Amino acid sequence: MALLHQFKISNGQVTYKSRFLSSDSYQGNKEHNRITVSEFGTVTMPDPCKNVFQRFVSRFELPKPTDNGNVSFVNYKGDYYVSTETSLMHRVDPETLESTKKVDWSKFVAVNGATAHPHTEPDGTAYNMGNSYTSKGAYYNIIRVPPTKSTAEDTLEGATILCSIPSVDKTKPSYYHSFAMSENYVVFIEQPIKMNLLKIVTGKLRGKSIGDGFFWDPKLNTIFHLIHKQTGEVSSIKYLAKPLSTFHQINAYEENDFLILDMCASDDGQAIANFNIQNLRKSGEALDEVYNTLCRVFPRRFVLPLNVDHETPFNQNLNNRPDSAAISIRIAKNKVFCTHEDLHGEDLHLYGGLEFPQINYSKYNTKPYRYFYGCGFRHLVGDSLIKMDLHGNRMKVWEQPGVYPSEPVFVPSPNATEEDDGVVLSVVITPNKDKSTFLLVLDAKTFEELGRAMVPVSIPYGFHGTFNATT
Ligand SMILES: [Fe+2]
Numbered sequence: 001m002a003l004l005h006q007f008k009i010s011n012g013q014v015t016y017k018s019r020f021l022s023s024d025s026y027q028g029n030k031e032h033n034r035i036t037v038s039e040f041g042t043v044t045m046p047d048p049c050k051n052v053f054q055r056f057v058s059r060f061e062l063p064k065p066t067d068n069g070n071v072s073f074v075n076y077k078g079d080y081y082v083s084t085e086t087s088l089m090h091r092v093d094p095e096t097l098e099s100t101k102k103v104d105w106s107k108f109v110a111v112n113g114a115t116a117h118p119h120t121e122p123d124g125t126a127y128n129m130g131n132s133y134t135s136k137g138a139y140y141n142i143i144r145v146p147p148t149k150s151t152a153e154d155t156l157e158g159a160t161i162l163c164s165i166p167s168v169d170k171t172k173p174s175y176y177h178s179f180a181m182s183e184n185y186v187v188f189i190e191q192p193i194k195m196n197l198l199k200i201v202t203g204k205l206r207g208k209s210i211g212d213g214f215f216w217d218p219k220l221n222t223i224f225h226l227i228h229k230q231t232g233e234v235s236s237i238k239y240l241a242k243p244l245s246t247f248h249q250i251n252a253y254e255e256n257d258f259l260i261l262d263m264c265a266s267d268d269g270q271a272i273a274n275f276n277i278q279n280l281r282k283s284g285e286a287l288d289e290v291y292n293t294l295c296r297v298f299p300r301r302f303v304l305p306l307n308v309d310h311e312t313p314f315n316q317n318l319n320n321r322p323d324s325a326a327i328s329i330r331i332a333k334n335k336v337f338c339t340h341e342d343l344h345g346e347d348l349h350l351y352g353g354l355e356f357p358q359i360n361y362s363k364y365n366t367k368p369y370r371y372f373y374g375c376g377f378r379h380l381v382g383d384s385l386i387k388m389d390l391h392g393n394r395m396k397v398w399e400q401p402g403v404y405p406s407e408p409v410f411v412p413s414p415n416a417t418e419e420d421d422g423v424v425l426s427v428v429i430t431p432n433k434d435k436s437t438f439l440l441v442l443d444a445k446t447f448e449e450l451g452r453a454m455v456p457v458s459i460p461y462g463f464h465g466t467f468n469a470t471t
Contacts, residue, residue, distance in 0.1 A: 001020055001021070001023075001025070001026050001029070001068060001070070002020065002021035002023065002026075002068050002069050002070035002082060002084075003018055003019070003020055003021070003070075003460065003462075004018060004019050004020075004021055004082065004092065004097040005017075005018045005427070005459060005462070005465075006018070006094070006097055007425075007427070007439045007453065009453075014439060014453035016439075016453075016455045016457075017097065018097070018457075018459070019096075019097040019098065021068065021069055021070070021082060021090060021092075021099060022098070022099050023066075023067040023068050023069065023090060023099070023102075024037070024067050024102070025037040025039075025066045025067055025068040026068065037064055037066045037068070038064070038066065038203075038204070038209065038210055039066055039068060039209075039210070040209065040210050040211050041209050041210075041211045041275075041276065041277075042209055043203070043204070043207055043208065043209045044204060065086035065087050065088050065112075065113065066084065066086055066088070067084075067086070067088035067089075067090060067102055068084060069081070069082030069083050069084050069088075069089055069090050069116075070082075070084055070463070071083055071084045071085065071116035071463050071464060072116040072117065072463060072464035072466075073092075073464065073465065073466040074089070074116060074117075074118055075118075075120065075126070075466075076118070076126050076145050076155070076156060077124065077145070077146070077147065077148055077149045077154060077155075078124065078148070078149070079091055079149075079155075080092050080093075080094045080466075080468070081103065082099075083114070083115075083116040084116060085113050085114070085115055085116055085177075086112075086113045087104050087105040087106045087111065087112055087113045087114070087130075088102060088103070088104055088105075089102075089103050089105070090102055090103070091103055091155060094468055101155065103155045103156060105130060105143075105156065105159075107156075108155075108156040108157065108159045109130075109141070109143055109156075109159050109160065109161050110132050110141075110161065111130035111131065111132050111141050111143065111161075112130065112131055112132055112133055113130050113131060114128045114129065114130035114143060115128055115129055115130070115176065115177060115178055115179070116177075116464070117177065117178035117179070117248070117249075118145075119179075119180075119181040119186075119365070121147070122362070123147050124147030124148060125144065125145070125146060125147045126144070126145040126147075127142065127143065127144055127145075127162075127181055127186055127229070128142075128143045128145070129141065129142055129143065129176065129179050129186075129188060130143055131173055132164070133197065136166075136170070137166060137167060137170025137171065138166075138167040138170060138171070138172075138173035138197065139164040139165065139166055139167065139173075140164070140165045140166075140167065140173065140174075140176075140188060140190075141161045141162075141163070141164050141165075142161065142162040142163050142164075142165075142186050142188070142227050142232070143159055143160070143161060143162065144159065144160050144162050144229075145158070145159045146158040146159070162186075162227065162229070162232040163227050163232040163233070163234055165188065165225060165227075165234060169194070171196070171197045171198055172194045172195065172196055172197065173194070173195055173197070174190045174191055174192070174193060174194055174195070175191070175193040175194065175195050175214060176188070176189060176190075176191065177246075177247040177248070178246075178247065178248055178249055179249065180249040180251075180252040180261055180263065181229075181252060181365070181366060182252040182253050182254050182259055182260075182366050183253065183254055183366045183367075184228060184229055184230070184254060185226045185227060185228060185229060185235075185252075185254075185259060186226075186227045186229060187224055187225070187226055187227075187249075187252055187259070187261055188224070188225040188227065189222065189223075189224055189225075189246055189249075189263070190222065190223040190224075190225060191222050191243070191244060191245055191246060191269065192216060192217045192218060192219075192220040192221075192222065192243045192245075192269055193214060193215075193216055193245055193269040193272075194214070194215050194216075194217050195213055195214055196213045196214075196215060197213070199212065199213035200213035211272060211273075214272060216243075216245070216268070216269035216270050217243075217269075218243045218269070219243075220243060221240040221241060221242065221243065222240065222241040222242065222243055222244050223238055223239070223240055223241075224238075224239035224240075224241070224261065224302070224304060224338070225238065226239075226259070226304070226306075236334050237308050237334050237335070237336060238334060238335050238336075239302070239304050239328075239335075239336050239337075239338050240331075240335060240336070240337045240338065241302065241337070241338045241339070241340070242267075242339075243267070243269065244265045244266065244267060244269075244300075245265065245266050245267075245268065245269035245271060246263045246264060246265040246266075247264065247271075247297075247355070248263070248264050248355065248356065248357050249261075249262065249263045249264075249357075250262035250263055250264065250299060250343075250357040250359060250372050251359050251364065251365060251366070251367075251369055251372070252366065253366050253367050253368055253369070254306065255321075255368060256321070257305065257306045257307045258303050258304065258305055258306060258319070258321060259303075259304040259306055260301060260302075260303055260304075260368075261301065261302040261303075261304060262299065262300070262301050262343060262372075263299070263300060263302075264297045264298070264299055264300075264353075264354060264355050264357050264374070265297065265298065265299075265300045265340070266295045266296065266297045266298070266353075267295060268295030270295070271294075271295060271297070274290065274294055274380060275380065279380065280380065290380065291378070291379060291380070294352075294377075294380075296349075296352055296353035296377070297353045297354065297355045297377065298342065298343075298344060298348065298353045298354060299342070299343035299344055299348075299354055299357065299372070299374070299388065300340040300341070300342060300343060301324075301326055301340055301341050301342075301343050302326055302328075302338045302340050303319045303321060303324055303326040303328055303338070303341075304328060304336070304338060305318040305319065305328050305336065308330060308336060312330050313330065314329075314330050314331065315329060315330070315331070316329065316330075317329060318330065318336070324341060325341035325342075326338065326339060326340055326341040327339040342393070343372075343388065343390060343393060344388060344393050344395070345393045345394070345395070347395060348376075348386070348395065351376030351377075351378060351384050351386060351397065351399075352376055352377040352378035352379070352383075353376070353377050354374040354375065354376060354377070354386055354388070355374060355375055355377050355382065356374050356375045356382060356406075356407035356408070356464075357372050357373070357374045358372065358373045358374065358407060358408050358409060358410050359371065359372045359373070359410065360410050360412055360419050360420070360422070361410070362412065363412065363419070364419060369390070369419060370389060370390050370391060370419055370420075371387060371388065371389055371390070371419055371420050371444075372387075372388050372390075373385065373386065373387050373388070373408040373410055373424055373444075374386050374388070374407075374408065375405060375406075375407060375408070376397070376399070379404070381404050381461050382404060382405055382406065382407075383399065383403075383404050383405075384397055384398065384399035384405070385397070385398040385399070385405050385408050385424065385426055385440075385442065385447075387420075387424070387444070387447050396446075396447035397447070398440075398442055398447055398449070400428075402430055402431075402432055402435065403428045403429070403430045403435065404428065404429050404430065404461065405426040405427070405428045405440060406426050406427040406428070406429070406461070406462055406465065407426070407462075407463070407464055407465060408424045408425070408426045408442075409424065409425045409426070409465050409466065409467050410422055410423075410424055410444060411423050411424075411425060411467045411469075418445075420444045420445050421444070421445065422444045423441050423442060423443060423444055423450065424441075424442040424443075424444045424447075425439065425440070425441060425465075425467065426439075426440045426442070427439055427440075427459060427462065427465070428440045428452075429458070429459050429460070429461060433458075436454045436455065436456055437454070437455050437457065437458060437459045438452040438453055438454045438455065439452065439453045439455070440452050441453075
């Protein structure tokens with residue numbers, strides 16, 4: 001169940017508070033003392049009080065979307081929401097962490113859900129993606145939400161679908177956790193992690209979770225689709241890459257007729273299964289085996305040529321950017337095959353790869369940039385903090401045995417002029433009862449510790465956080 005945390009830094013003091021999201025799922029589960037709404041990996045248990053016939057009928061229902069917003073804090077029109085990947089979000093008061101309204105995407109645009117990773121323009125316009133399931137098949141939709149409210153009670157009013165891309169396989173669309181955005185384009189990454197809709201719909205009958213309907217199909221290529229943000233037009237050029245799985249994009253920008261697309265990616269799409277409770281409960285050698293067979297995630301760059309036309313030559317590398325090892329080859333009239341370059345040195349292998357990437361988003365998203373931050377993953381959860389300098393792919397690391405830092409959140413210094421002038425915040429947890437949990441503050445330039453605020457409670461491992469400056 002979504003547990004919201006707040007560290008408040010004010011007048012030299014740090015206070016901490018947490019609150020369970022008072023979602024319908026939370027209330028229903030609490031009331032019935034069992035799981036009443038299916039989550040990604042959790043199956044709804046049938047009500048033991050119902051007779052066999054009623055139970056049979058109730059199992060044929062479509063999975064009810066959960067409003068358990070446990071993935072991220074997101075911002076629309078200046079308000080904070082907590083989101084998972086269904087159609088339901090909760091608007092929350094960042095001060096009290098209480099839900100102020102349950103909001104349903106499908107009341108505003110024809111989608112069955114939206115990701116927990118929207119992108120935001122400097123003016124506040126937000127872009128997101130969500131699937132829709134129609135009698136004609138599954139569609140991937142690009143959504144735009146206007147930057148400001150017309151009335152105080154506004155939530156997603158004015159949201160529009162910028163474009164809809166049909167899934168090639170009508171009943172097996174790709175899963176995506178996020179997408180990339182450059183100055184002019186939304187980049188949808190159609191990866192070979194597939195959702196078998198029939199399996200998902202009948203999962204309840206078979207006692208299987210939603211996650212059981214996901215599968216990795218390495219026979220398929222990954223496809224990058226470019227959608228123009230102003231016109232909604234989908235580029236006729238399809239950029240292909242070998243099968244990869246990606247959860248989080250780092251940045252994307254356009255420079256000299258190329259679109260630079262940076263992401264954390266892995267050659268294996270079965271990563272979700274790593275987090276099954278069966279694995280999390282292992283210890284000793286069995287757990288070592290899990291660690292040793294994990295497919296690692298590394299930061300990678302693809303370089304997509306934007307000016308492909310009838311004169312563009314075939315079968316030669318179109319990437320002429322200096323010092324770039326990425327390859328892009330036109331292989332057919334409307335197809336360019338892309339091979340990535342690494343955004344790291346050999347030394348990142350010692351830290352198990354990198355996930356939860358963050359940048360100086362407010363100033364450098366969609367722009368050329370030099371630094372990103374992330375967690376090293378030698379374990380099933382992040383166990384180090386890493387700063388990567390793209391000039392030479394050199395890295396700085398913060399780590400301490402037995403503690404597990406969360407996604408690093410970059411906060412720029414007031415009036416900062418340099419990209420890495422600021423601090424990095426991370427919530428560091430430990431399973432060791434003698435060591436406490438703390439909010440860690442690192443100097444983003446040197447990656448040295450500036451301080452930590454200890455809290456005398458255990459905090460569970462989380463996904464994503466955000467920084468909100470108030471006066
Ligand atoms: Fe995420």
